[in-house]
Amino acid sequence: MTTRIRTRFDLTDRVAIVTGSSKGIGEAMARGLAEFGAKVIVSSRSQEAVDEVAATYREDGLEATGIACHVGDPAARQQLIDRTIATYGRLDILINNAATNPYYGPVEGLTAAAYQKTMDVNLTAALELSNLALPHLRASGKGSVIHISSIEGLHANANFAAYNISKAGIIMLGKSQATEWAADNIRVNVICPGLVKTKLSRALWEDERAEAQWKNAIPLNRMATPDELAGLAVYLASDAASYVTGTVVVADGGMLG
Numbered sequence: 543m544t545t546r547i548r549t550r551f552d553l554t555d556r557v558a559i560v561t562g563s564s565k566g567i568g569e570a571m572a573r574g575l576a577e578f579g580a581k582v583i584v585s586s587r588s589q590e591a592v593d594e595v596a597a598t599y600r601e602d603g604l605e606a607t608g609i610a611c612h613v614g615d616p617a618a619r620q621q622l623i624d625r626t627i628a629t630y631g632r633l634d635i636l637i638n639n640a641a642t643n644p645y646y647g648p649v650e651g652l653t654a655a656a657y658q659k660t661m662d663v664n665l666t667a668a669l670e671l672s673n674l675a676l677p678h679l680r681a682s683g684k685g686s687v688i689h690i691s692s693i694e695g696l697h698a699n700a701n702f703a704a705y706n707i708s709k710a711g712i713i714m715l716g717k718s719q720a721t722e723w724a725a726d727n728i729r730v731n732v733i734c735p736g737l738v739k740t741k742l743s744r745a746l747w748e749d750e751r752a753e754a755q756w757k758n759a760i761p762l763n764r765m766a767t768p769d770e771l772a773g774l775a776v777y778l779a780s781d782a783a784s785y786v787t788g789t790v791v792v793a794d795g796g797m798l799g
């Protein structure tokens with residue numbers, strides 16, 4: 543059998559960075575890329591955590607290296623790119639996944655400091671890492687940037703103003719990059735997950751009353767697992783999506799309708 547279409551998903555020889563990939567959605571996406579052949583940089587704030595994840599991948603015959611990077615730290619961002627190039631000699635795929643939400647409460651109580659921290663980690667880091675990656679993505683000839691936004695970037699969730707704003711911003715960052723970088727065959731796309739069972743969303747699934755509220759709002763009647771998001775990342779990173787750029791893909795169990 544010839545595999546004319548299936549080979550388009552193959553990521554052999556591509557090098558990928560996934561920020562915030564020691565756990566949750568980022569970990570599942572890093573694993574997915576590695577299973578399709580990519581050499582993956584597993585990254586988060588903790589070197590110990592990323593070393594552990596990369597080691598489990600290597601035990602399964604996959605190629606992975608752990609490089610710590612607090613995405614809000616400019617020096618750490620530069621180091622992440624430099625060490626990736628020193629390790630694998632190229633960079634083809636960047637997934638900006640790490641995010642934070644330091645403030646939960648009404649918009650009038652949102653301080654400039656909490657707002658700025660949210661923007662630094664959720665939005666500015668994605669801009670800066672993309673720019674640092676750009677020369678390498680150009681050299682790749684098949685560069686792919688994927689930003690992880692949220693359905694909160696498309697509709698406002700009460701008490702999450704800074705997070706909502708950062709997630710709306712990253713959508714337009716991706717669209718702007720897609721417009722300008724298509725000339726270099728660099729594709730930029732955005733994934734908006736709905737509710738996914740991770741540490742970040744713990745408050746929503748640890749408390750039975752909270753769970754009853756959101757369950758009714760989701761037609762599929764459950765949260766996603768991180769693994770259910772990984773296929774989208776593989777698809778958007780690969781030649782299977784070679785004509786897909788500047789788009790926003792929602793995976794929310796039907797929540798937004």
Ligand SMILES: NC(=O)c1ccc[n+]([C@@H]2O[C@H](COP(=O)([O-])OP(=O)(O)OC[C@H]3O[C@@H](n4cnc5c(N)ncnc54)[C@H](OP(=O)(O)O)[C@@H]3O)[C@@H](O)[C@H]2O)c1
Binds near residue numbers: 562564741
């Ligand atoms: N879970 C959901 O329901 C949901 C819904 C929509 C969108 N999202 C988005 O999906 C992405 C991943 O979320 P998740 O739910 O998978 O979160 P998670 O399970 O809490 O994992 C977050 C990951 O990011 C790392 N991280 C946190 N702060 C970081 C920083 N400043 N620099 C670098 N790495 C950092 C964490 O590792 P360390 O602690 O070791 O740094 C961890 O690997 C985020 O962009 C989030 O906004 C999540």
